[in-house]
Amino acid sequence: MATKKTTAPAKAQYDLLIKNVRVVRPGAALVEQGDIAIKNGRFAKIAPVIPADTAKEVYDGKNRLAFPGLVDPHMHTGIYSPLAEDAVTESRAAAQGGVTSSLNYFRTGGYYLNKGGPYKKFFPEVLDISAGRFHVDYAYHLAPMDKRHIREIPDLVDNFGVTSFKIYMFYGGHGLHGRSSNQHEFLMINEDEKYDIAHFEFVMRGLRKAMDRFPDKAADISLSLHCETAEIMAAYTRIVEEEGKLKGLPAYSAARPPHSEGLAIFIASYLANETDLPNINLLHLTSRKAVLAALQMAAVFPHINFRREVTIGHLMLDTDSKAGGLAKVNPPIRPREDVEYLWEQLVAGNLDWVCSDHACCKHEMKVDPKKPGNIWLSKSGFGGTEYLLAALVSEGRKRGLTWNQMAALTSYNAARRFGLHSKGDIAEGLDADLALLDPSETWTVRAADSESQQGYTPFEGMELSGRVKTTFLRGQRIYDNNQVVGKPIGRYLARPY
Numbered sequence: 001m002a003t004k005k006t007t008a009p010a011k012a013q014y015d016l017l018i019k020n021v022r023v024v025r026p027g028a029a030l031v032e033q034g035d036i037a038i039k040n041g042r043f044a045k046i047a048p049v050i051p052a053d054t055a056k057e058v059y060d061g062k063n064r065l066a067f068p069g070l071v072d073p074h075m076h077t078g079i080y081s082p083l084a085e086d087a088v089t090e091s092r093a094a095a096q097g098g099v100t101s102s103l104n105y106f107r108t109g110g111y112y113l114n115k116g117g118p119y120k121k122f123f124p125e126v127l128d129i130s131a132g133r134f135h136v137d138y139a140y141h142l143a144p145m146d147k148r149h150i151r152e153i154p155d156l157v158d159n160f161g162v163t164s165f166k167i168y169m170f171y172g173g174h175g176l177h178g179r180s181s182n183q184h185e186f187l188m189i190n191e192d193e194k195y196d197i198a199h200f201e202f203v204m205r206g207l208r209k210a211m212d213r214f215p216d217k218a219a220d221i222s223l224s225l226h227c228e229t230a231e232i233m234a235a236y237t238r239i240v241e242e243e244g245k246l247k248g249l250p251a252y253s254a255a256r257p258p259h260s261e262g263l264a265i266f267i268a269s270y271l272a273n274e275t276d277l278p279n280i281n282l283l284h285l286t287s288r289k290a291v292l293a294a295l296q297m298a299a300v301f302p303h304i305n306f307r308r309e310v311t312i313g314h315l316m317l318d319t320d321s322k323a324g325g326l327a328k329v330n331p332p333i334r335p336r337e338d339v340e341y342l343w344e345q346l347v348a349g350n351l352d353w354v355c356s357d358h359a360c361c362k363h364e365m366k367v368d369p370k371k372p373g374n375i376w377l378s379k380s381g382f383g384g385t386e387y388l389l390a391a392l393v394s395e396g397r398k399r400g401l402t403w404n405q406m407a408a409l410t411s412y413n414a415a416r417r418f419g420l421h422s423k424g425d426i427a428e429g430l431d432a433d434l435a436l437l438d439p440s441e442t443w444t445v446r447a448a449d450s451e452s453q454q455g456y457t458p459f460e461g462m463e464l465s466g467r468v469k470t471t472f473l474r475g476q477r478i479y480d481n482n483q484v485v486g487k488p489i490g491r492y493l494a495r496p497y
Helices: 083-096 119-130 147-160 183-187 197-213 230-243 248-255 258-275 288-300 312-316 336-347 385-398 403-417
Strands: 003-005 014-023 032-039 042-047 055-068 070-075 099-106 137-142 164-168 222-226 279-282 305-311 353-355 434-444 463-473 476-480
Touching: 014 042, 032 055, 055 403, 070 083, 070 305, 070 353, 070 385, 070 403, 083 099, 083 119, 083 385, 083 463, 083 476, 099 385, 099 434, 099 463, 119 137, 119 147, 147 197, 164 197, 197 222, 197 258, 222 258, 230 248, 230 258, 258 279, 258 288, 288 305, 288 336, 305 312, 312 336, 312 353, 312 385, 353 385, 353 403, 385 403, 385 434, 385 463
Parallel strands: 014 055, 070 099, 099 137, 137 164, 164 222, 222 279, 279 305, 305 353
Antiparallel strands: 003 055, 014 032, 032 042, 055 434, 434 463, 463 476
16 A cells, blocks of 8 residues: 555654655756655655654655646636536646646636626636636636726736736737637627737736836736737738648648747737836747747847746647647647757756646537538647646656756746745645656556546657656645545635745
8 A cells, every 4th residue: 555544653743754755856956865744735844764653644655756746837727618617627637647736827708708897707706616626726817808907907916816917919810719800709808999019018017017016026927928920820821721732730830830929929028128027928939930039039138037938739749740630729739840949948948837738628629520620620729737747757858858857847937937936846834745756657648548528639649658646735645546536625826825
């Protein structure tokens, strides 16, 4: 048995003792053998040997790697299915993958709750639905879609603990899945409102004002941007469709070309400089051109604290993937040469974290039933949080990433950026979140084995080396022996946390 429960000795100091693990700390040079003691949901002691009789319960870690519980900073719980369903099933998938903190992008408008209006009414409903349903801790990034939302930013920061916000740069003239002519209806904003570059500027100015108003929280306030340019995408989509030479993932990549990403990054960076907004997150970079643009802007504006994100999907898949339309996502999956460049930059330290961009989209919604091979009719997005650590370990080891670097990329860096100061590391006083990984286990990805309700995965059939065996959230096992354990105990993380 992995767990040994005994009558608590009189001198028991700890609630749980995890013995015989290799502790993986971000920023450390080595992985050290040791024991981990937990009390009141927090790490109480990490040492080479901690006597078993000092704890009420002892868990044998079987010499597995103990990673900090993963912080998946880019998820979309509730986008294609009701939030009440997604919160349960997709947080189970998160726990399965070693994720203990799920940060979800949310907004008013089409999809999600399918309603507009002020966040003072909208967001409490989101929190009410979420309560008691997540198996992992959770937080929300919010997108100001109109002027009213910009005015609400201080209240969201101060009263709801939302410190991170988002702009979808292509929404003003392009739909979620392709061309669109009814953006006001989709965004659910008034006809006199425009979701355009000027709006992006005013969002940045609103955030700057919030930073000035709450200086103690300023370092945790940031803006994330989906960087694609609607005008270029609309023009190239028309060209690719009319020419008809490309199909599937290559067609979708060509319709949303990498220079569309690069130009959007330039615009976003210039506006950040103009508005004196220092904390900018450039989301899901997919290509050489996008990464180069991001690095160029960091050199031009060294006073801006840029963070650069990559998803596990863009690291594992390319346009030749047999998954076809099942791998449709925004920005698109790219050709192999772009994928290899992303890995080079990740190993070089030029990308800050790896996320899933998990957006569970069931098969019946994902592809058109009459034309399943038509990429233009497929929905955008797919799940993958359950494969985040295993896939990074599997490919990262081949490319020279150390265990400690992986811990930073999957936990610490995002935790610190998004105000989760009690997450992201294995250190005394922090939340006792852990993912125990067996690096020697080789396994094949099968959607049928996933806790997600999606029912398929574009990673189907991939052979991975390394598997999450146990996940602890604040010292409680939430995944073990190939199954989710217990009822949902996830808490809302009002930030700074």
